[in-house]
Amino acid sequence: MLTxxxxxxxxxxxxxxxxGVQFENxxxxxxxxxxxxxxxxxxxxxxxxxDITATNEGRKTFAELVRDIARHIDIPFTVGGGISSVADVxxxxxxxxxxxxxxSSAIKNPALVAELAxxxxxxxxxxxxxxxxxxxxxxxxxxxxxxxxxxxxTVDWAKQVVELGAGEILLTSMNNDGTKAGFALDITGxxxxxxxxxxxxxxxxxxxxxFADAFHVAHADAALAASxxxxxxxxxxxxxxxxxxxxxxxxxxx
Amino acid sequence: MNLVIVDYxxxxxxxxxxxxxxxxxxxxxxxxxxxIKAADKVIFPGVGQAAAAMAQLKARNLDKLLPTLExxxxxxxxxxxxxxxxxxxxxxxxxxxxxxPVKHFDTELKVPHMGWNxxxxxxxxxFAGLQEKDYVYYVHSYYVPLSQYTIAQTYYPAPxxxxxxxxxxxxxxxxxxxxxxxxxxxLKNFLAL
Numbered sequence: 001m002l003t004x005x006x007x008x009x010x011x012x013x014x015x016x017x018x019x020g021v022q023f024e025n026x027x028x029x030x031x032x033x034x035x036x037x038x039x040x041x042x043x044x045x046x047x048x049x050x051d052i053t054a055t056n057e058g059r060k061t062f063a064e065l066v067r068d069i070a071r072h073i074d075i076p077f078t079v080g081g082g083i084s085s086v087a088d089v090x091x092x093x094x095x096x097x098x099x100x101x102x103x104s105s106a107i108k109n110p111a112l113v114a115e116l117a118x119x120x121x122x123x124x125x126x127x128x129x130x131x132x133x134x135x136x137x138x139x140x141x142x143x144x145x146x147x148x149x150x151x152x153x154t155v156d157w158a159k160q161v162v163e164l165g166a167g168e169i170l171l172t173s174m175n176n177d178g179t180k181a182g183f184a185l186d187i188t189g190x191x192x193x194x195x196x197x198x199x200x201x202x203x204x205x206x207x208x209x210x211f212a213d214a215f216h217v218a219h220a221d222a223a224l225a226a227s228x229x230x231x232x233x234x235x236x237x238x239x240x241x242x243x244x245x246x247x248x249x250x251x252x253x254x
Numbered sequence: 255m256n257l258v259i260v261d262y263x264x265x266x267x268x269x270x271x272x273x274x275x276x277x278x279x280x281x282x283x284x285x286x287x288x289x290i291k292a293a294d295k296v297i298f299p300g301v302g303q304a305a306a307a308m309a310q311l312k313a314r315n316l317d318k319l320l321p322t323l324e325x326x327x328x329x330x331x332x333x334x335x336x337x338x339x340x341x342x343x344x345x346x347x348x349x350x351x352x353x354x355p356v357k358h359f360d361t362e363l364k365v366p367h368m369g370w371n372x373x374x375x376x377x378x379x380x381f382a383g384l385q386e387k388d389y390v391y392y393v394h395s396y397y398v399p400l401s402q403y404t405i406a407q408t409y410y411p412a413p414x415x416x417x418x419x420x421x422x423x424x425x426x427x428x429x430x431x432x433x434x435x436x437x438x439x440x441l442k443n444f445l446a447l
Contacts, residue, residue, distance in 0.1 A: 120302055
C-alpha cells in the first residue's frame with residue numbers, strides 16, 4: 001500500500017539551515033547535509049530544501065549544496081526558492097534534485113508550470129501555495145513569502161496549476177504556520193478533494209495527533225514540518241509508530 | 255568492472271551515478287555506441303516524458319543500439335517504460351525490446367503514484383537480501399501491466415509490474431537510487447549479476 005509521507009523541511013540561507021517562524025525571526029539549525037543524512041536515517045520519506053537566499057552568489061552556493069545533498073542521501077528531495085525559468089530547474093535537476101517547487105513565479109507567470117511540466121515531466125513539478133484565511137476574503141493565495149495577497153482563491157488556484165501540469169501541491173497555511181496548533185484541516189481537505197495530484201499539508205504541526213488529523217481528516221498525502229523536527233521536539237520513528245498504531249500506512253524500517 | 259550509465263540528458267543520471275558512488279563503484283556516463291557496447295553492464299535511467307526521451311535517444315542513435323545489447327542491462331523508471339513497445343503517454347512508439355504496453359493509471363487514487371510503496375512476489379536475484387513488502391520509492395503516472403516478464407509487483411490499487419526481466423534486460427519502475435538501503439541492495443545485486 002502506498003504510504004503517507006513525512007517530510008522535514010529545511011530553509012537554506014547561504015548554504016546553512018535556518019527556520020523561519022511565521023516567515024520571520026530566523027534561527028540557525030545547522031549543516032544541511034548532516035541534517036539531511038540524519039533525517040534519512042530517522043526514516044524521513046522525503047526532504048524539502050527551500051533556498052531563501054536573495055543574491056545570485058547565494059543561488060550558486062545553493063546549486064552546489066543540492067549536488068552535495070544528492071551525493072550523500074538516498075531518499076528523494078525537492079528544492080525550491082527563487083525558481084523562475086526552465087534554465088533554473090535544469091541546473092537543480094542536473095545536480096541531483098528529484099523535484100522542484102515553484103511559488104511566486106507561478107503566480108507571476110502561470111505558463112511557467114506548463115513549460116516545466118513539458119520539459120521535465122509533471123512528476124518533478126511541485127507548486128507551493130501559501131494560503132491565508134480572513135473572514136472577509138475566505139482562503140486566498142499569497143505571494144512573495146506570504147506578504148502580498150493575490151486575486152486567487154486557494155482551491156481555484158490549486159485546480160488551475162494541476163491543469164497546467166503540476167504533479168504535486170505543497171499547501172502552507174500562513175494562519176497555522178509557526179503556531180503548533182495543528183494543520184489547517186479545512187482548506188487542506190478542500191484542496192485534496194479538488195485535485196487529482198498528491199497534496200502535502202504544511203504549517204502548524206505541533207503534535208503527533210496533528211499528523212494523524214492531516215491524513216485521516218484532511219486526506220493529505222504527505223505532511224511537512226520544520227522546527228518540530230529540527231529541535232527534536234518530535235522524532236520521526238516515534239511519530240511513525242504512533243501513526244501506524246492509528247491505522248495509517250507509513251513506511252517503517254523493517 | 256566497466257559500468258556505463260546511458261547519458262541522454264535524463265533528469266536522474268546524476269542521482270544514479272551518486273548512488274553507485276555510495277556503493278564504491280565509479281560509472282562512466284556515455285552516449286557513445288562503442289563505449290556502451292564495450293561495457294560489462296549498462297544502466298539506463300530516465301525521468302520525464304516518453305516522447306521527449308525517445309527523441310533524445312533517436313538524436314543519439316541509441317534507439318538502434320540499445321536493443322542489440324547483450325550484457326546485463328538495467329532500465330530505471332522511465333528507463334523501464336522505454337524498453338517496452340508502446341506508451342499511452344503521447345501515443346509514443348518505444349524501443350520495443352520487451353513486447354509490453356505502457357498504460358496511464360485509470361484510478362480514483364492520486365496520480366502521479368508518488369511515494370513509498372511495497373514490492374512483492376519477488377522473483378529474481380535482483381532482489382536477493384530483500385524481504386517481501388520492502389518499501390521502494392515511486393513517482394510515475396504510467397505503468398506496465400503484469401506479464402510473464404514481471405519479476406516483482408506493487409499494488410496501486412491493482413497490481414502492476416514493479417520490475418521486469420526479459421533476457422539480459424532488467425528493469426524497475428521504482429527508483430532504486432532513491433529507495434534507501436533496499437534500493438542500494440538492488441543496485442548491488444545488479445552489479446553482482
